[in-house]
Amino acid sequence: MTVTPAGSAGDQRTGVAVRFQDLHRWYGRVHALDGLTIDIAPGELVALLGPSGCGKTTALRALGGLDEVDGGRILVDGKDITHVPASKRGMGIVFQAYSLFPNMTSIDNVGYGLRLRGVGKDERRRRAGAMLELVGLEKQAERYPYQMSGGQQQRVALARALAIEPKVLLLDEPLSALDAKVRRQLREEIRRIQIAVGTTTLFVTHDQEEALALGDRVGVMSAGRLEQIAPPAELYDRPATAFVAEFVGLTNRLKGVAGDGVVEVLGAHVPLLAGSAGPGPVSALVRPEAVRLIAADGADAHVLAVSFLGSLGRVQVQLPDGDLVVAQVPATDVAGLAPGTAVRVTVVPAPVFAVAG
Amino acid sequence: MTFTPSAPLGAAASDTPLAVPPKGGGRRRRRSRFHSGSRLAILVVIIGYLLLPLVAMLEFSTRGDYGSRSLDSFAAIFTYPDLIDAIVTSLEIAVLTVFGMLLLLVPTMIWTVVRVPRMRRVVEFLCLLPLAIPAIVIVVGIAPIYQWMGRHLGPVGGSPLTLVLIDIILVLPFAYRAIDAGIRGVDVATLTDASRSLGAGWPRAIVQVVIPNIRGGILAAAVLAVALVLGEFTISSLLSFNTMQVLIFAVGKRDAYTSVAVSLTALVFAFVLLIVIARFAPGAGSRGQGAAEEEEPLATPLPTRAVR
Numbered sequence: 001m002t003v004t005p006a007g008s009a010g011d012q013r014t015g016v017a018v019r020f021q022d023l024h025r026w027y028g029r030v031h032a033l034d035g036l037t038i039d040i041a042p043g044e045l046v047a048l049l050g051p052s053g054c055g056k057t058t059a060l061r062a063l064g065g066l067d068e069v070d071g072g073r074i075l076v077d078g079k080d081i082t083h084v085p086a087s088k089r090g091m092g093i094v095f096q097a098y099s100l101f102p103n104m105t106s107i108d109n110v111g112y113g114l115r116l117r118g119v120g121k122d123e124r125r126r127r128a129g130a131m132l133e134l135v136g137l138e139k140q141a142e143r144y145p146y147q148m149s150g151g152q153q154q155r156v157a158l159a160r161a162l163a164i165e166p167k168v169l170l171l172d173e174p175l176s177a178l179d180a181k182v183r184r185q186l187r188e189e190i191r192r193i194q195i196a197v198g199t200t201t202l203f204v205t206h207d208q209e210e211a212l213a214l215g216d217r218v219g220v221m222s223a224g225r226l227e228q229i230a231p232p233a234e235l236y237d238r239p240a241t242a243f244v245a246e247f248v249g250l251t252n253r254l255k256g257v258a259g260d261g262v263v264e265v266l267g268a269h270v271p272l273l274a275g276s277a278g279p280g281p282v283s284a285l286v287r288p289e290a291v292r293l294i295a296a297d298g299a300d301a302h303v304l305a306v307s308f309l310g311s312l313g314r315v316q317v318q319l320p321d322g323d324l325v326v327a328q329v330p331a332t333d334v335a336g337l338a339p340g341t342a343v344r345v346t347v348v349p350a351p352v353f354a355v356a357g
Numbered sequence: 358m359t360f361t362p363s364a365p366l367g368a369a370a371s372d373t374p375l376a377v378p379p380k381g382g383g384r385r386r387r388r389s390r391f392h393s394g395s396r397l398a399i400l401v402v403i404i405g406y407l408l409l410p411l412v413a414m415l416e417f418s419t420r421g422d423y424g425s426r427s428l429d430s431f432a433a434i435f436t437y438p439d440l441i442d443a444i445v446t447s448l449e450i451a452v453l454t455v456f457g458m459l460l461l462l463v464p465t466m467i468w469t470v471v472r473v474p475r476m477r478r479v480v481e482f483l484c485l486l487p488l489a490i491p492a493i494v495i496v497v498g499i500a501p502i503y504q505w506m507g508r509h510l511g512p513v514g515g516s517p518l519t520l521v522l523i524d525i526i527l528v529l530p531f532a533y534r535a536i537d538a539g540i541r542g543v544d545v546a547t548l549t550d551a552s553r554s555l556g557a558g559w560p561r562a563i564v565q566v567v568i569p570n571i572r573g574g575i576l577a578a579a580v581l582a583v584a585l586v587l588g589e590f591t592i593s594s595l596l597s598f599n600t601m602q603v604l605i606f607a608v609g610k611r612d613a614y615t616s617v618a619v620s621l622t623a624l625v626f627a628f629v630l631l632i633v634i635a636r637f638a639p640g641a642g643s644r645g646q647g648a649a650e651e652e653e654p655l656a657t658p659l660p661t662r663a664v665r
Binding site (some may be wrong): 041064065066085086087088089090091094095097098099100101103112113116117134157161162172300 | 542544547548549550552553554555556557558561566569570
């Protein structure tokens with residue numbers, strides 16, 4: 001599967017283009033990368049999303065030179081770097097695990113890559129200090145990693161990765177060890193910094209919210225293959241495969257009958273996305289926000305449970321045939337949908353994906 | 358509307374049940390005193406058990422005429438030229454063993470952890486194997502090799518320094534454990550990956566990043582190796598090499614005081630080495646105490662300039 005990048009904001013940035021070309025990687029019998037092909041535009045931030053073991057970290061490590069590939073090529077700025085050692089690739093990597101060198105202070109950690117490049121001590125400290133300032137940790141310059149929190153350590157790791165002015169910035173689930181609040185803060189910080197420096201970035205995560213919030217485009221991987229890569233809204237609204245439709249966001253599997261580009265589901269005729277199953281009986285993958293509930297006496301579906309989620313409510317409804325549907329409604333409507341309320345269920349005519357059965 | 362004056366906050370707080378001394382506090386204090394007392398007693402017994410032989414050796418080796426105290430037996434060490442040579446030889450063997458062991462073990466263990474983790478068990482098994490083989494079996498097995506070396510490698514083959522080859526094997530189980538503890542204390546694989554991504558080759562990643570962070574384990578392994586080499590008697594004796602231990606035994610037959618003085622000096626040397634390691638090894642201080650501070654708020658507004 002070959003996908004070309006969207007010509008979005010990336011066009012104005014200063015990074016380099018990256019191309020994964022038909023990458024293959026085997027671990028014993030496991031095909032960790034199965035013909036992976038991705039094009040990343042200069043300055044673009046691509047988030048690779050997928051379940052554990054889908055090959056997203058393998059792809060990142062292959063680009064960083066930390067893992068070898070068994071087939072295919074990796075091109076950066078048009079040059080084949082497939083067999084270039086990690087130390088010569090000039091990639092900045094932030095790892096999932098805390099990776100600061102425990103024997104060095106923050107500023108020495110950030111300056112380490114510069115030291116390896118023969119930058120003099122004064123210049124090194126100046127540039128490392130500027131990087132720490134960029135991530136808001138200039139006051140922590142003389143602290144050792146054990147004297148800093150997890151979030152601070154990851155920010156220093158980001159500064160260290162950026163200090164070498166990397167061709168590509170690789171972020172391997174850098175937020176997964178942090179608590180929710182810090183994760184959200186740092187996520188926004190990473191995005192702002194990435195835009196400020198304009199470095200082409202590959203961000204690997206299993207957190208959908210993170211991927212959708214950060215990526216210019218999001219690539220969804222499964223079993224070593226790229227299922228779809230698209231801007232976040234397109235990925236959510238127009239999934240290309242059943243896996244993407246089910247993996248990204250919440251989905252109801254509702255029985256329907258497909259025919260001629262539409263599927264009849266819960267009495268509504270809904271357009272089908274390309275690649276859907278049919279004609280005949282199918283399962284339509286319908287988002288909770290596309291389900292409408294109307295309280296009506298005598299309706300044959302009824303509310304089972306309601307979850308209050310702040311500005312939204314999530315309502316679980318049992319259909320007459322016993323199937324369950326989850327609907328997402330504004331919080332103001334939750335009051336009228338107490339458990340046991342009889343409701344009529346319909347689906348808005350937004351395009352859906354349908355799978356066999 | 359009528360207001361009733363409320364009690365000051367402090368007073369209200371002092372009225373809460375939490376502020377009342379909990380019942381059974383005296384019993385808890387007594388139990389705590391008992392525990393700290395028993396801990397102290399155990400400590401005294403252990404220290405006494407360890408120190409008693411040393412005190413006895415000191416008492417014995419400093420006996421002078423007519424109940425006086427004297428350091429003659431320590432001075433007498435220098436009247437046995439063979440003994441001095443043997444001490445020097447043993448120290449040389451110890452130093453060479455430490456270097457040999459570290460050169461063999463540290464890169465192997467780091468490489469195993471980083472590149473072939475599935476081999477970790479195999480390396481561990483091989484390193485622990487010498488524990489299961491009695492010294493006499495090792496000697497019987499290795500004696501022909503020493504005979505061959507003596508015949509074909511000239512003075513080098515017959516030198517007691519060749520004991521380094523056996524001693525490296527003998528110290529492997531202990532050194533492995535010490536270095537392994539150091540390696541487990543840090544994420545070696547991630548540190549080397551980070552180092553390589555920043556531009557370091559393998560050797561530099563190991564020397565500049567990994568080794569400084571497992572220095573405690575390496576120093577502990579070195580101390581154990583020195584202690585073991587200075588204590589190894591069976592193999593040196595059976596292979597007829599005059600090391601310090603063999604000479605102490607020989608001198609002891611003629612002059613027990615000097616023999617004990619040498620033994621005590623060797624022990625004190627090992628003790629001092631241990632104390633130096635404990636004092637200067639990283640990890641002995643506050644590292645890893647979880648002294649991390651609270652998260653700071655977001656960074657100050659980002660500069661829009663390109664970052665150099």
